Amino acid sequence: MTRTVVVSGGGTGIGLAVASRFTDDNVILVGRREDVLASAAAGIGARATFVAADLATVEGAERVAAFAAEHYGSVDVIAACAGGIAASTGDGLAAASRAWLDNLRLNVMTAVHLVEALKPHLNDDGRILLYSSIAAYRGSGNGYYGASKAALHPYAIDLAAELGPKRITANVIAPGYIEDTEFFGDRMTETRRARLIGQTVTGRAGNPGDIADLSHWLAAPEAGHVTAQIVQSNGGALAGR
Numbered sequence: 001m002t003r004t005v006v007v008s009g010g011g012t013g014i015g016l017a018v019a020s021r022f023t024d025d026n027v028i029l030v031g032r033r034e035d036v037l038a039s040a041a042a043g044i045g046a047r048a049t050f051v052a053a054d055l056a057t058v059e060g061a062e063r064v065a066a067f068a069a070e071h072y073g074s075v076d077v078i079a080a081c082a083g084g085i086a087a088s089t090g091d092g093l094a095a096a097s098r099a100w101l102d103n104l105r106l107n108v109m110t111a112v113h114l115v116e117a118l119k120p121h122l123n124d125d126g127r128i129l130l131y132s133s134i135a136a137y138r139g140s141g142n143g144y145y146g147a148s149k150a151a152l153h154p155y156a157i158d159l160a161a162e163l164g165p166k167r168i169t170a171n172v173i174a175p176g177y178i179e180d181t182e183f184f185g186d187r188m189t190e191t192r193r194a195r196l197i198g199q200t201v202t203g204r205a206g207n208p209g210d211i212a213d214l215s216h217w218l219a220a221p222e223a224g225h226v227t228a229q230i231v232q233s234n235g236g237a238l239a240g241r
């Protein structure tokens with residue numbers, strides 16, 4: 001059966017790999033940049049469509065839900081990959097407050113808006129995937145990024161309880177360092193990269209395909225009894241060495 005899969009952040013990095021991995025399904029890519037989404041959808045092929053929307057807003061999420069309902073009738077999988085670090089600018093309390101709110105909007109509200117807007121359209125046996133980070137466990141050096149990712153964990157647990165009677169699962173994937181994404185922008189250096197890889201027991205960076213494979217498995221019928229879980233993919237980095 002061909003499913004309908006909505007992937008936020010689907011134009012780049014992990015989201016694009018996730019969307020590409022659902023080879024038997026229709027995928028709707030969501031992000032803010034239309035040109036990026038159009039090129040990503042063209043690369044995936046006819047099974048991909050896209051909606052340019054800012055999921056930090058209610059209106060953006062409503063537009064995605066309306067598109068999904070109009071073009072596909074319902075949705076089977078929600079992969080809420082959109083997120084990142086909204087950099088802090090300035091010093092003092094006002095700047096700290098702004099940075100926290102920006103990161104909560106970017107990492108929590110983009111997922112909440114997407115899931116809540118699509119929930120009425122989600123079929124029985126559906127799947128919800130949220131994307132956290134190793135930073136939710138060990139901090140991110142700034143407080144707000146790790147904290148905003150950690151907020152997704154109890155949200156998934158409550159979604160699992162709410163939607164379990166419909167055999168809908170809700171899980172979180174918490175990646176460690178994943179290369180080949182836009183996540184780090186110009187913040188990555190060779191020294192930092194070597195340090196992050198050195199923390200793994202696998203001796204390598206994660207790649208978007210690692211997270212796409214895990215997402216695809218969690219969305220499969222075989223994973224129907226796996227719900228309310230936070231699944232880490234970090235090459236053992238959290239355990240330390």
Ligand SMILES: NC(=O)c1ccc[n+]([C@@H]2O[C@H](COP(=O)([O-])OP(=O)(O)OC[C@H]3O[C@@H](n4cnc5c(N)ncnc54)[C@H](OP(=O)(O)O)[C@@H]3O)[C@@H](O)[C@H]2O)c1
Pocket residue numbers: 008009010011012013014015030031032033036053054055056081082083084085106110131132133134174175176177178179181182183184
């Ligand atoms: N890369 C890593 O090492 C790593 C590690 C742990 C967790 N993660 C998490 O994995 C997820 C995917 O990140 P990535 O590594 O693939 O980085 P990425 O390439 O920067 O992807 C982030 C995506 O989110 C979209 N996005 C951001 N804000 C949005 C908004 N308000 N509305 C709609 N879309 C929005 C971006 O597209 P637009 O800019 O066009 O909107 C972009 O496609 C993120 O949640 C990130 O926090 C990444």
